[in-house]
Amino acid sequence: MKNDEYYMHLAIEEAKKAEEIGEVPIGAIIVHHDEVIARAHNLRERDQRSIAHAELLAIDEACKKLGTWRLEQATLYVTLEPCAMCAGAIVLSRIKRVVFGASDPKGGCAGTLMNLLQEKRFNHQAEVVSGVLAEQCGRMLSDFFRRLRQRKKEEKNSFYSN
Numbered sequence: 373m374k375n376d377e378y379y380m381h382l383a384i385e386e387a388k389k390a391e392e393i394g395e396v397p398i399g400a401i402i403v404h405h406d407e408v409i410a411r412a413h414n415l416r417e418r419d420q421r422s423i424a425h426a427e428l429l430a431i432d433e434a435c436k437k438l439g440t441w442r443l444e445q446a447t448l449y450v451t452l453e454p455c456a457m458c459a460g461a462i463v464l465s466r467i468k469r470v471v472f473g474a475s476d477p478k479g480g481c482a483g484t485l486m487n488l489l490q491e492k493r494f495n496h497q498a499e500v501v502s503g504v505l506a507e508q509c510g511r512m513l514s515d516f517f518r519r520l521r522q523r524k525k526e527e528k529n530s531f532y533s534n
């Protein structure tokens with residue numbers, strides 16, 4: 373059986389695909405009985421869809437693949453802590469386990485701002501493992517935003533010098 377770090381590396385590979393096309397680098401995969409059944413990355417900018425988060429796209433793909441909306445035996449790996457929307461989808465699709473990398477101080481709903489994945493008043497709670505390859509997952513994001521700020525600064529400078 374492969375471990376959480378192995379699968380998180382696959383989620384990181386997905387995040388890199390997002391980065392290559394200028395998206396915020398966030399990747400997710402879903403594993404079912406030791407088999408990867410879905411891979412996805414953030415496509416919000418490309419699609420101009422606020423819901424095109426890696427987790428939602430992966431959940432959709434997994435449901436299609438298994439022919440059911442119930443993902444009771446599945447583990448979702450994602451490089452960044454799920455937001456409220458994705459945590460909601462995780463609960464509604466009954467995902468068994470969620471493993472995430474970096475925490476999200478601005479939107480994390482798997483323990484940081486709140487914990488929707490383990491909210492007792494819902495009819496489903498997921499197991500949560502946090503901080504797997506957190507540094508690597510977080511660094512991808514901070515590097516991305518640093519480069520973005522740098523590019524904006526350069527554009528501004530060239531605008532004023534023209």
Ligand SMILES: [Zn+2]
Pocket residue numbers: 425426427454455456457458459
């Ligand atoms: Zn999300």
